[in-house]
Amino acid sequence: MEDVIIVRSLMKSYGTKKAVNNLSFSVKKGEIFGIIGPNGAGKTTTIEIMEGLRKKDSGEVSILGMNPEKERKVLNHRIGVQFQATSIQKKMKVKEALKLFAAIYNKSNTGDEMLKLLGLEEKMDTYFDDLSGGQKQRLTLALATLHEPEIIFLDEPSMGLDPHARREMWNIIRSLRDRGTTIVVTTHYMEEAEKLCDRVAMIYNGELRALDEPSRLVEDISSHFISFRSPDFPVGQLHQIAGVIDVEHDKELDAFKIYTEDLQSCSYFLFKTAHEENYHISDYKFERGTLDDLFVHYLKGGESA
C-alpha cells in the first residue's frame, strides 16, 4: 500500500521548548495510525502540523502528496479533522451545524447513516451548549467525517466518552477504515491504542520512542517483567543484577516488579541470592506487560536518558 502521509525529521519549537523533536514516520493508505504519549508530548502539535494549521520549523511533511502548509486549501477538501479543543457556536443546533458543514463541503446529505451510528438523531434540535461532553465529541466526529475525506485526523476522540460509546466509536472508525479511509488518532488510552490501532507511534518530549504494531510493541522484551513479594529483599541489590532495566517497589505491599532483558538469568540470580541470604520470596510470577506498562516504562527511560 502507498504512503499517504510522510513525516521526516519534523522539528517545531515554542521558544526554547522543543514541542516536536526530529520526528519521522509514515502512514499507509487504509491504516489506523495511533499517536500515543503523555500530556505535553507533542501529539497535538504534530497532528496540527500535518493538517497545515501550524507551521513547522524544519523537516518534511507530505499529506496525499501535498505540502499542507502551502496547499491547505486543496487539502481541506480531502481531509477531515476533529480537534482536541475547539467548539462550535454555543447557540447552534446540532442539525444546523450538520447543514452548515454539508454546505461548506458542497454536499447535499448530512451523513444520516453516521448520525444513526452516533446516536445523535434525537438531539437534532439541541443547542451545542446543551449537549453532554460525550455528545459534543460525537457531533464533532460526525462533522469531521460527513464529507467522506480520504484522511481523518482525530485528536483524542474518545475523551469524555463512556466505555460503551467508546466501543461504538471504534466500530465506526474501523468501518471507515474498511472503506479505505486512513485514520490518524491520538489517545491517552492504551487500551484504545491496543485494540483500535494498526500501528502506534509512541512519543515523549516530542521524540519518537517506539513505532510498531501494538501486539509487537507488547511483545517487545522490555515489556516483560517478573513480579514477586518479599518483605526483606534490598532494592539496591536488584538494580545490580545484569540486564535489569527497571525496578518498581511498592513498600506497602512489599511487592516488586523487575523489568529485565533476561528473565531467566534474573530469576536464577534472585533465587540464588534469596537462598544464600535467607530472604523470603512469595507470589513469584513471569508477567507480560500491557501497553500501559510499556508506556510507563518508556517514560522512565526518557527521564533517565
Add this chain to the structure above:
Amino acid sequence: MTALWQLTLLETKMFFRDKLQVFWTFLFPVLMIWLFGSMFENQAPEGFSFASLYIPSWIGVNIVTTAFFTLGTVLTGYRETGVLRRYQSTPLAPWKILFAHTIQGTVIFSFSAVVLVVFGTLMFDLHAPVYLGSTLVALLLSILAFFPFALFLTSLAKNVGTAAAISSLFLNLMLFLSGATFPLEMMPDVLQYIAKILPLYYVIELLRATWNTSPIWENWTPVLVLSCIALVSIVLSSVFFKWSGKAE
C-alpha cells in the same frame, strides 16, 4: 444552499437566540433617546427638531455598537473558543466568514434603525429623511467604514474580555465626543478638536445633513474620510485575518 448564505442565516438566527444581546441592541438606544429627549427636546437649534438631529445620531451610534459588539467581540470570542479554528480546516474561506458577519450585522443594524425611526416618529414627530437616497448611501458607507474597522481592532485582542474593553472604550469615547448624545458646541474647544479625529463624528455629520439639509454630494469631507477608513480597514481586516489567538 451555499455555505456563505447558510452561515449568514445561522449567525442571524443565533443573534436572536441571545435575549440579552437583543435587548442591548434594540431597546437600549430607544431608552437613551427617550432619556435625552425628555431633557433636551426643547433645546434644539433654530430650524431643527430634537428628533431630526438625535435619531440620525443614534442610528449612527448603532452602527458603532453593532460593529464592535455584535461583530467584533463575537468574532474574538469565536477565535478564543476555537470556533474559527474549526473552520480553518475546512474549505470555508476567511472572506466568507467576514462577509457573512457583515451581512448579519447589517440586517441587525437595519432592524434597530427601523425601531428607532418608528419610535422617533411616534414620540417625537420625526420627519422622513429629506434626501432619502443620500441617507441610505450614507448608512451604507458608514457600515463599510465601521464594520471592518471594528473587526480589525477587536482581532488584536486575545480574548473576549479585552475585546469588550476595547469596544467599550471606543464606544464611550465616541458617544460623548462625537455629538451623538449632546451638542458639541456645549464642550470646550479642545474636546471639539478631538471629536473631529473620531470616525463617528463624520458618520453623524453625514447622517444629520442628509436627513435634514443637503444631499450626499454636498458633504464631501465626511464622505472622503469615511471612504478612506472603509478602504484601509477592509484591507487590514482581511490581510490580518486571524483564525485563533494562539501562536501557530
